[in-house]
Amino acid sequence: MKTEDFDRYRVRPSTNVSLKKADPAETGAFSGGKDEAAGVLGELNKKLGGLQELLYAERRHKVLIVLQGMDTAGKDGVIRRVFEGVNPQGVKVSGFKAPTAEELAHDYLWRVHRCVPGQGEIAIFNRSHYEDVLVVRVHDLVPKEVWKTRYESINAFEKTLHQEGTAILKFFLHISKEEQKKRLQARLDDETKHWKFNPADLPERKFWDAYMKAYEEALSRTSTDEAPWYIVPSDKKWYRNLTVSALLVGALEALHMEYPKGDFDPRKIVIE
Numbered sequence: 420m421k422t423e424d425f426d427r428y429r430v431r432p433s434t435n436v437s438l439k440k441a442d443p444a445e446t447g448a449f450s451g452g453k454d455e456a457a458g459v460l461g462e463l464n465k466k467l468g469g470l471q472e473l474l475y476a477e478r479r480h481k482v483l484i485v486l487q488g489m490d491t492a493g494k495d496g497v498i499r500r501v502f503e504g505v506n507p508q509g510v511k512v513s514g515f516k517a518p519t520a521e522e523l524a525h526d527y528l529w530r531v532h533r534c535v536p537g538q539g540e541i542a543i544f545n546r547s548h549y550e551d552v553l554v555v556r557v558h559d560l561v562p563k564e565v566w567k568t569r570y571e572s573i574n575a576f577e578k579t580l581h582q583e584g585t586a587i588l589k590f591f592l593h594i595s596k597e598e599q600k601k602r603l604q605a606r607l608d609d610e611t612k613h614w615k616f617n618p619a620d621l622p623e624r625k626f627w628d629a630y631m632k633a634y635e636e637a638l639s640r641t642s643t644d645e646a647p648w649y650i651v652p653s654d655k656k657w658y659r660n661l662t663v664s665a666l667l668v669g670a671l672e673a674l675h676m677e678y679p680k681g682d683f684d685p686r687k688i689v690i691e
């Protein structure tokens with residue numbers, strides 16, 4: 420497996436994304452199946468652990484990972500499985516829910532900007548500023564004239580982060596409506612999963628097509644060379660995890676990081 424094989428999921432800048440044409444169940448960048456993928460993911464977990472340590476030691480780059488997707492698409496699952504080998508000290512996860520009164524009193528980027536990574540850190544966004552052109556658009560939470568301007572301000576925001584040394588990767592976890600139904604049902608069938616089931620999410624299924632349209636426009640207009648989107652086939656959890664992991668490892672390897680040299684000669688130091 421080569422991490423470049425997964426580059427096929429990157430949205431090229433200024434393309435018109437059609438989610439109907441992206442099969443959420445395909446596994447085309449990996450020749451093996453689920454069992455083989457588990458071994459490969461284990462290897463990638465180890466690699467990611469090493470790369471994160473290097474990132475932390477070097478303190479030169481900042482890494483921002485944005486996770487978006489419909490309910491049950493697997494944002495939490497990715498965080499759990501892809502970051503298994505990573506030292507929790509170097510990673511911070513921020514989840515973005517419906518804004519509080521204080522957040523609503525500010526511009527929509529205010530709450531996310533304070534959560535971006537510092538030098539040597541990886542920040543993971545479980546939902547993000549993209550909700551402000553997704554749920555906000557689907558449910559008319561602000562006037563169209565307002566959300567229409569946001570694609571431009573998102574691109575400017577991400578460009579700034581990039582210019583200031585942040586590597587940005589954005590993953591849209593693409594599941595089918597049928598797969599979501601199965602996953603919601605599984606949550607109902609298992610008492611230990613009831614905490615994950617929110618009856619208020621059910622009416623959202625009626626808005627599926629409107630969400631897909633909102634996602635298509637967001638993916639089409641905000642995938643840039645500095646901050647690319649990846650459409651991750653996510654009906655199969657093992658493939659979703661493998662894809663995100665491979666893309667992330669590939670992106671971190673491309674930073675060509677090195678352990679900093681000490682400003683001392685270790686041969687001249689004697690520890691009594």
Ligand code: AMP
Nearest residue numbers: 490515516517518546550551554555560
């Ligand atoms: P969850 O991630 O499943 O815990 O759900 C969080 C909920 O917050 C989702 O239904 C999101 O659509 C919603 N949410 C996140 N950001 C916003 C926002 N800016 N405006 C309105 N709702 C939001």
Ligand code: MG
Nearest residue numbers: 490491617620
């Ligand atoms: Mg939810």
